[in-house]
Amino acid sequence: MRRTVGQRDPFPIPEAGRSGKLRELTHVCNPTDLTSEICDRNPQFVAADYVALEWQDSYGSAGKILPMTHDWLLVETLGGEPLVVARGLQTKHLVPISVFLRRNPHLMAIQSAIRESVQAGQGVSTITPKNDRVIRTEVVRMSDGHIHGVHIWIGPTDVDPPQRPIPGPLIWDLTAGVATDTPESLRNSGMNPDTEATHDRTFADDLPSRDLNGSEAKVLAMTVKPVVGRTLCTTWDVTDYRGELITVGFVARVTLEPHDDGSDRLICRAMNWRGEREHPAPPTDNLAQRILNGLAQPGVHRALVGLDDWKLLKWLDEPAPFFDWRNNEGGPARIHSADARHMARMTTDFSDGVATAVLRMRAEDGGWQPVHMTVNRIELDHDTYAGLIALRLPTDDEVAAADLDRLD
Numbered sequence: 001m002r003r004t005v006g007q008r009d010p011f012p013i014p015e016a017g018r019s020g021k022l023r024e025l026t027h028v029c030n031p032t033d034l035t036s037e038i039c040d041r042n043p044q045f046v047a048a049d050y051v052a053l054e055w056q057d058s059y060g061s062a063g064k065i066l067p068m069t070h071d072w073l074l075v076e077t078l079g080g081e082p083l084v085v086a087r088g089l090q091t092k093h094l095v096p097i098s099v100f101l102r103r104n105p106h107l108m109a110i111q112s113a114i115r116e117s118v119q120a121g122q123g124v125s126t127i128t129p130k131n132d133r134v135i136r137t138e139v140v141r142m143s144d145g146h147i148h149g150v151h152i153w154i155g156p157t158d159v160d161p162p163q164r165p166i167p168g169p170l171i172w173d174l175t176a177g178v179a180t181d182t183p184e185s186l187r188n189s190g191m192n193p194d195t196e197a198t199h200d201r202t203f204a205d206d207l208p209s210r211d212l213n214g215s216e217a218k219v220l221a222m223t224v225k226p227v228v229g230r231t232l233c234t235t236w237d238v239t240d241y242r243g244e245l246i247t248v249g250f251v252a253r254v255t256l257e258p259h260d261d262g263s264d265r266l267i268c269r270a271m272n273w274r275g276e277r278e279h280p281a282p283p284t285d286n287l288a289q290r291i292l293n294g295l296a297q298p299g300v301h302r303a304l305v306g307l308d309d310w311k312l313l314k315w316l317d318e319p320a321p322f323f324d325w326r327n328n329e330g331g332p333a334r335i336h337s338a339d340a341r342h343m344a345r346m347t348t349d350f351s352d353g354v355a356t357a358v359l360r361m362r363a364e365d366g367g368w369q370p371v372h373m374t375v376n377r378i379e380l381d382h383d384t385y386a387g388l389i390a391l392r393l394p395t396d397d398e399v400a401a402a403d404l405d406r407l408d
Contacts, residue, residue: 070155072164073100074140077118077149078253078269079231082111085149089165089276091235091249106133106154113137117150127157136161140271142169143182143198148271149251165273172203172268174226174254177311179206188272189248190240202312202326204303208238209315211289212304219252220313221381224306226254226266235275249275292316297392305387307351307377310335310343313386320391322369323361336360336368338405350375350387358394358402368407370399 071088075097083094092100097114101107109128113135117124123138134157140149148169153161168185172178179201183193190208197205203223207216215236222232233251240246252270259265292302301320304313312325319325327334335343339359349355355375360368372394375387394402 070153070159070161072151072153072161074167074271074273075114075150075152076231076233076251076253076271077114077147078255079229082114082150083231085233085251085271086165086167086249086273086275088162089247089249089274090278091233091275093233094231094251106135110135110152110154114150114152118147121145121147123151128154131157133157138164140167140169142171142269143180144171146269148269165275167271167273170206170270170272172206172223172252172270174223174266174268175263176265177203177309179203181206185270185272188274190238190246192241204312204314204319205326207314209318211238212292212314212316213237215250216314217380219250220304220386221384222252222254222268223313224380224386225384226268228254228256228266230254235277247275247277249273300390300392302388302390304378304380305375305389307347307385307387310347310387316388320371322363322393323371323391324364327362334362336362336407338407342402342404346373346375350377353377358398358404360404360407370394370402370404372398 073084074086075082076085076094082097084092084097084100085094086092097111098107101110104110106128109126113124113126114137117137117139121139121141123136125137126135127133128135133154136153138151139147140151141147146169149167151164151167153164155161166184166188168182168188170182170185171180173180181196181198181201183198186193186196186198189206207219213236215234218232218234222230231251231253233249235247235249237245237247250270250272252268255267255269256264257267296302296317301318302316303320304316305311306313323334325334336359342357342359346355346357346359353376356373358370358372361371363369370393372392374390377385378388380386
């Protein structure tokens, strides 16, 4: 598909943004010396100027174009205005496209190309009005047909774009507690797409077991306490299935969407990509992780669960082998209905502190396995809590003292 993009139909700029801070944003410092202290504009926007200049052509004193790298831009398109989340392999934290490229002369053509790509559900290739640049786009389409984002590249007509890092779309159904991935999202997160299922996954399937980093904690906090319209863009390092350390970029947005049964469901739509950091990550002294490691015990399997629904969020040890934790019917369905009164008591107890019980959990063979569990209430993020649950096989005395009802 090839056409000439006109100068109409840009993404709208809110009227409130035409004065005040937008005026500060569009004030231009000396572009040849971005670190110059001789500048009367607000210094908090200098970084935004820098990234805007990086993604357009530079011109020498004779007006000739100086060679530079043209990277793919990844924009998230689930909200009002497209938001830049990555340039090449480097994460950019939800910068509006009109801010990121506000001094780029092709901004309106780029906005139109993004809009057309989302509406058509496919990539486009267009020529800018002056016929000196080509704009190429590729859509990031989820398996249910929704477009999560658009990859966009602009460069000279006689230059091929660089290799494109392939983003992976994914969904977390926060109401049902079920994750849906794509081969791309699995590969980007460090898993083997040839052996991992893409549908009917638990949230714990999507997050690697053991290490818990601050970025993952924020993702889990969004899951535990979802707010429609909330967004998150972050980067973390993880060891992939080959044992190699990789960097993963991640962006997510909480939406409210109608379901086939007529109900509305809270959905977290996301994208991930293989990334790299602009600067090496400083070494961190993760005290919480060292405490968890120090408290590890043989035969005890710890995990994070939702306080209200008992949905499994993430394993902090190797997954427990003695119950069917991948059952996609949710947290309560993993507990036998005859133990509902004990489960209700635990829910009340661990809302204030620590709760302990022996409950019968669904085994992979369809039977019911008594499991000893201890739950502590922990804070994932500000005013957002989860349960830290420790699971192990009980002793005969613990089962006898558990006051479990007889199963028919």
